[in-house]
Amino acid sequence: MKLAIYPGSFDPVTYGHLNVIERGAQIVDRLIVAVLDNPSKHSMFTMEERVDMLKQVTKHIPNVEVDCSHGLLYEYAKQKNCQLLIRGIRFYAEFESEFQRALLLKKLDPKLETMFLPTESEYSYLSSSVVKEIASFGGDIRQMVPPYVEKMIQKRLKVR
Numbered sequence: 001m002k003l004a005i006y007p008g009s010f011d012p013v014t015y016g017h018l019n020v021i022e023r024g025a026q027i028v029d030r031l032i033v034a035v036l037d038n039p040s041k042h043s044m045f046t047m048e049e050r051v052d053m054l055k056q057v058t059k060h061i062p063n064v065e066v067d068c069s070h071g072l073l074y075e076y077a078k079q080k081n082c083q084l085l086i087r088g089i090r091f092y093a094e095f096e097s098e099f100q101r102a103l104l105l106k107k108l109d110p111k112l113e114t115m116f117l118p119t120e121s122e123y124s125y126l127s128s129s130v131v132k133e134i135a136s137f138g139g140d141i142r143q144m145v146p147p148y149v150e151k152m153i154q155k156r157l158k159v160r
Contacts, residue, residue: 004028004084004115007036007073010050011043012149014131016123018057020088024117025061032080033058035068044132044156057146074109085114090124 006024010017010033025031035050045053047068054066069076077085085105087098095116102114119126131144135153142150 001029002027002084003030003032003080003082004086005032005034005073005077005080005082006086006088007034007076008088009038009041009043009128010035010054011041011045011128012050012131012145012153013053013057014123014126014128014145014149015143016090016119016126017088018146019119019123020086020117021058021064022061024086025064027086027115028084029063031061031064031086032082033064033066034073034076035066036073036076037068037070045152049152053149053152056148072108074105074112077112078109083111083113085112087114087116089116089118090126 004024004027006021008017021031021033033054035047035054037047051066051068058064058066073085077083087102089095089098098116105112105114126144131141131153134144135141135157141153145153
């Protein structure tokens, strides 16, 4: 059985993320979408909320599991007995930093491989940061995030 992990902060999950998840799930037998804690990023949602959103928007994909981790990615992969990571790439400049990260992970765990999966071009402009910025100014994000995620964002912005 081929297992892969698609890690990220997913704050919030976008249609670009979902595109990579759906396509990645077609390549492997089981795909773990791992919400990772990234202290350097200011999150709009808690880890539990991000896990919830991912579970809601991936429930139509039977071989996808959503999980979370507060530790290092290579240790999480080892714990899950996984040797393959899927990383979504939106544009060329992003490849450079993702490639560097893949080399570092390979150094930490020589058995860990990284597969780069470019998002469909219709989502290449899309990032969680852009979604949050547009939403915070009252802009229309319906083409950027699934309806459940849009509702969660609107709810969060009303609380603020």
